[in-house]
Amino acid sequence: MTTSAQETARTPEATAVAEALDRADCGEVAGDAGRRxxxxxxxxxYRRIxxxxxxxxxxxxxxxxVAACRRLGVPITVRGAGTSTSGQAVGSGVVLDxxxxxxxxxxxxxAARTATxxxxxxLDELQAAAAGHGLLFGADPSTHSRCTLGGMIGNNACGSHSVAWGRTADNVVELEVVTYRGTVVRLGPMTRAEIDEAVAADDDRGRLIGALDTLVRRNLGPLRTELGRFPRQVSGYALEHLLPERRFNLARALVGSEGTLAVVLSATVTLIAPPPARALVVLGFRDACAAxxxxxxxxxxxxLALEGLDHALTDIVTRPETRAAVDSLPPGSRAWLFAELGGVEEELTGRAEALxxxxRGAAGFTGSEVxxxxxxxxxxxRIREDGAGLATRLPDGSEAWPxxxxxxVPPERLGSYLREFTELLDRHGLRGAVYGHFGEGCLHVRIDFDFGTEKGTAVFRAFVxxxxALTAEHGGSLSGEHGDGQARSELLPLMYGPEIIALFEEFKNIWDPDHGLNPGIITRPLPVDGNLRVAPHRTPLPLATVFPFHSDGGDFAKATRRCVGxxxxxxxxxxGDVMCPSxxxxxxEKDSTRGRARLLYEMTQGEVITxxxxxxxxxxxLDLCLSCKGCSSDCPVGVDMATYKSxxxxxxxxxxxxxASHYSMGWLPLLSRVAARMPRLVNALTASRLAPLLKRLGGIAPQREIPRFAERTFLEWFRHRTPEGDGRRGPVVLWVDSFNNHFSPEVLRAGVAxxxxxxxxxxxxxxxQCCGLTWITTGQLGxxxxxAARTAAALGPAARxxxxxxxxxxxxxxxxxxxxxxxxxxxQNAAAVGRATVTLAELLVGYAPDWRPPAVGSRAISQTHCHQHATSxxxxxxxxxRRMGVDNTALDSGCCGLAGNFGFERGHYEVSVAAGEQVLLPAVxxxxxxxxxxxxxxxxxxxIAxxxxxxxxxxxxxxxxALPTAPTPDTVREHASTRQEDTRD
Incomplete structure (x- = not known):
């Protein structure tokens, strides 16, 4: 049995461990298959259960x-956002989230410019608090919107501005930690007198500090010559911070230890005052090596920052707004540097011109723009920030991996290193999109390793x-900010000699002699090709699907593993994003797109989810998935959870x-046709004392008001009217959706006008006709x-x-x-309909650019529907x-929270309203x-109503x-300052 399978099979042990932790009052404890x-x-x-x-x-x-795990003899892996790319945030013991x-x-x-x-x-929550005082935390990795300070301390995270503001280690003042054996220590710089005083106390803390002091004094030479040679030398342990000239700084020495030495309880960090103004200069080059x-x-x-991007990364961008930004980059370039300058605004123009x-003096330069x-x-x-996700799919759709x-490498060696690295990729028959922190010589790249075959896995091991060896030849570091993890720990002897490797082992033993904290990372390493998430010996279950999943070769397992974490x-x-409202x-985590994708992937494997x-x-x-489709555009790798859920x-x-809600709301278009024959009776029933019973029978949240059916549908009105206008632009098919047809026909009438x-x-x-949406969201795909076939047949001829x-x-x-x-x-009809379908604004702006809309000249706030956000x-x-003169503010509100049937379903009301209350409802x-x-x-x-x-x-x-011909009263309702007196009228 493989290691992974053995870990998976420990269900009785998992139950026993969870019960023991629960009895010890350790917080919320989960040992169920879903959480695992x-x-x-x-x-x-990597994958470890x-x-x-x-x-x-x-x-x-x-x-x-920590004490309970020590009694049980179970290892601990501490986790923040789980965005580690090297495998140090997964473990076979207990995960502390x-x-x-x-x-x-x-x-x-x-005043002190510190935060604890x-x-x-x-990180973004710390940044928001600091911003109120005109301050910020200097290290800013691209995952700033979700990464935690603990995770940043674990990996010594850097980010785009480290060239100016340093790494996490450079911004840490003090740490409070607990060892696996339960010793609580407050760490920071220490003088000789403070070290001697601690040692003299002869307690657990003193013995720990004494052992570390002895290690340093015996190894001053190698610590000074082999470690800390350039800022991005992150691999291994940062023992250089223990040198006397660095004030024996235990806090900074612990940063980057990847949870292998102690568990952080709190951290005090420095904050900085950012420059008053910034300017972005985009520099184009013929290729990444020239850059x-x-x-x-x-x-x-x-x-402040000097970031590099290769065309192989920008070629992957599909999101409309971001694609437009890519297309506006200086032409004739195949790679770019993003240089950010900071200072007084009056000086920035001159500095940008000088840069x-x-x-322009560099070979291969193709152009610049401020x-x-x-x-x-x-x-x-955003392109740069999304790089880790974008790069996981190459332009031809093939998978790429960390x-x-x-x-x-030292920045002056970056060009020569990148050329040889590119040759190395070619030699192994591999491809990858390069980007990264060029200003500090740190490269990120995802590579199309084939983990599904024995040969491909062997190529992976040979390549890394x-x-x-190539990195070591250039005086570089295997890790520049993401840590060694399982991905690089085994390779550290290629970078460091036996003496340094032995020092790392001794350092680990002083802190964690039981190897209870993240074992197999940095010291006594796990094999680089072990515990792989995708491996030749693991065959997914044969799961036939209704949706074709063409982008993933028709493979549902491959679709779910789009989520790279x-x-x-x-x-x-x-x-500005919709994902993920719940x-x-x-x-x-279970309510994130990633958590759901993980479970679906494990379902396809049949080991934990059986x-x-x-x-x-x-x-x-999936219960709290709103099917908002936000992830299909906001997720850098295009995970489409709404489709997976259906x-x-x-x-x-x-x-x-x-x-019950699948029948009451999934079949709503058909039920609406029945209600349209007697709308007054139906409205009377849904507003009567029978309403609670009707809601309970229909699986509808009792707090929700049932929308009232219009007394006259749009179709009934349209088919008894005489067309107006000259029709000079030719025909257009107005899609009559069930919602507006039956509940708000005034919208469709306004559309006709x-x-x-x-x-x-x-x-x-x-x-x-019906698009079938309500049946799709409730998974009634037959x-x-x-x-859908009837709709395609009805619309197809006109669309074609x-x-x-x-x-x-x-x-x-x-x-x-x-x-x-x-x-x-x-x-073919369905494909033609897909191509022909446009929104009202797309038609008027793109198909009739010479049409002059009426001047409105009002102020507005707008809520972008989540499906529109995802598709157009x-x-x-x-x-x-803008052409109408409307001073509009598009709300960065995400999903409204109702999301079709979701917010009406029993058990979803609180989450639905809470989602709306984050931005939309307060703004309204x-x-x-x-x-x-x-x-x-x-x-x-x-x-809103x-x-x-x-x-x-x-x-x-x-x-x-605002049309020249004033609309009739039944065409459009009063809109600007209308107050709602009765949401049911």
Missing amino acids: AQYSADASN PLAVVFPRNREQVLRA FSRHFNRLLSLDP VQPGIV ADAVPALLEHRP SAAA VTDSGRARRLW GWEDAA TDAA VGKCRSATQR YRVTRD GGWRSTEVRDA EFLHHHYRGRPRP VLESAGYRVRVPDGT VARRI AGVPVVGLEPSCTAALRGDLPELLDGD GFGADSALL RAASPDTVVLADGFSCRTQ QHTDRRGVHLAQLIAT
């Missing part, structure tokens, strides 16, 4: 957890061994009774396919003839664009609103009475109110 699967991997190539996961709430529970509860800011002293934090605090050659000369201009002049637009600068930096993504879905503070509310499609663990983890629910409930005013002849599909299909409900528009062609894979973005809407309440609240989505308007005294207005309604 969620914590089986980090952002690396823990025995239990503990979420301590305070310092005392951490101490009790500090990110959920042990995450407070304990104090912040603006618990290790689970997210690397230019680095030494550019460093003389003292940049550009220095770049980026003055802050929004564009953010979008460009394993050698973190080596660093050769790469380690970068954890962007855990960004509770990231604005995690932002609960802060629980129920296949019938797994209750997966079902429960696929799973289809198989899970196949041939079995479903939850706008389209006819713009010169279109409006058609609607024959019969009563029904969804039949409905080039007639645009305009959708006013964003969720249905997204379904026509994406879900319809996927469900009907190979159907808000760019066309913004352009149209704070808006002035004359500010229009724009919300194209029916769900968004419903959430039920939780504020305002009503959301569709873009079509806003335009219609």
Whole structure:
């Protein structure tokens, strides 16, 4: 049996360990299969199933957890956000997750410019607190929106600005830690007198300090010559900080030890005052090697950051807004340097020109640009920040992996190292996208290793061994900021001689003689090719799917392992993204896109999650997924959990009774047709004393008001009207979605008015059609396919003839664009409909650019529907609103929280409202009475109506109110300052 299989099979031991930890009052303890699967991997190539996961709430529970593990003889792995790329955040014993509860800011002293934090605090939360005093923490890795300070201390994280502000170690003042044997020590710099005093005390602390002092005094020579040779020499232990001239700084020596020496209880860190202004200079080069050659000369201009990107990374970008930023980079370049300058604003223009002049003197320079637009600068930096995720898929769709993504060499050697590294890739038949901290000689790259075959795994081992030797030849470090972990620990003897390796072993033994903390990392290393997440001996279960998953070769297991663990879905503070609404509310790994993807992947393996499609663990983890599709665009690797959820629910409930909400809301389009025949009676029933019973029978949250059916549907109105306008632009098909048709027909009527005013002849599909969305989100894919086939047949001829299909409900528009062609894979009509479907703004801006919209000249705030965010973005809407003279603010609100059936389902109300309360609902309440609240989505308007005294207005309604021909009263409702007196009218 393999090591991984042995770890997996320890269910009785896992139960016993979890029970013992629970009795010891260590915090929230979990030993169930679901939790163990969620914590089986980090952002690396490695997979190890823990025995239990503990979420301590305070310092005392951490101490009790360490003591309990010591009594049980079980190893401990401490974990923050789980974004480690080297395998040091997974272990076969007990995982302590500090990110959920042990995450407070304990104090912040603006005068001293220090902060004291618990290790689970997210960096961005510390930055937000410091920003209130004009300060920040200097180290800023790309995972800043979710990485924890404890994780940064473990890996000695650096980030883009380390060239100016240093590594985590350079910004740590003091640490309080506990050893595996229970000794609590406060660490910082020590004088000779303080060392002697501690040793004289002859207690556990004194004996620890004495042993470390002896180690240093016996090895002054090698510590001075072999360690700390350049800033990014992160591999191994940072023993150079114990030298007398560095004040025997135990805190800094512990930074970068990857949880192998002690457990951090609190950390005091320094804060800095950032420069008052910054400027981004983009420099283009013919290739990454030419960019690397230019680095030494550019460093003389003292940049805050000097980051490199290769075209192989930018070629992968697909998100519309970010793609536009890529396309605007200096032309004729195949690689770029992003140089950020800081200082007084008046000086920055001259400094930027001087830096550009220095770049022009470099061979291979192709052009430069000073980026003055802050929004564009953010979008460009986003490419760099998303690099770890983007690089996991090469432009042809093949998988790429970490394993050698973190080596660093002195900056003056970067060009020659990169050339030889590229040759090494070619020699082994490998490819990868290069990017990284060029200003400090640190390269990141994901490589297309083939872990699924014995030959491919052998190539992986041979390559990393050769790469380690190459790095050592250039005077470099195997790790430049991500730590050694399982990925590089075995290779350290290629970088360091036997004397240094022996010193590392002695250092570990002084701190942790039982090897109870993260064993196998740095010392006594695990093999670099052991515990691989994807390995030849592990064959996924044969799981047939309804969706084709073309991007993953039709392989559902491969689709689920798109999630490489970068954890962007855990960004509770990231604005401008939708992903992941439920995690932002609960802060629980199981409710993140990553947590769900982990469980689905383990389901495909059949080892920890053994129920296949019938797994209750997966079902429960997917329960709070809103199917918002935010992850399909916000996740750097395009994990589409909404589709995965639909696929799973289809198989899970196949041939079995479903939850009541799957019938009441999954079949809502059909039920609405029945209700349309007697809307007054239905509305009376849903507002009567029978409403609680009806909700209970339908699986609807008792707190929700059931929307009222319109007394006259849009289709009934449309088919009895006379077309207006000249129709000079030709026909357009207006998609009549079930929501607006039955509940808010005034939106579709406004759409007709706008389209006819713009010169279109409006058609609607024959019969009563549906995109099938409600059946898709509830996993009733058999029904969804039949409905989709009818829709494709109805719309196909017009779409194939080039007639645009305009959708006013964003969720249905997204379904026509994406879900319809996927469900009907190979159907030419469905493909044509997907290509022909546009939003109202896209039609008016892209197809009728000469049309002059009416001037509105009002203020507005707008909520972008999450499905629109995922499929088309808000760019066309913004352009149209500008042309109308609307002063619009697009809210960085994420999902409204209602998300179709999700917010109506029993058991989801609290999470649904909490998601809306994060940004959207407070922003609506704070808006002035004359500010229009724009919300194209029916769900968004419903959430706003039920939780504020305002009503959301569709873009079509806003335009219609200002058309030269005033709309009739039933065309559009009052919108600007209307207060909601009755949400049911």
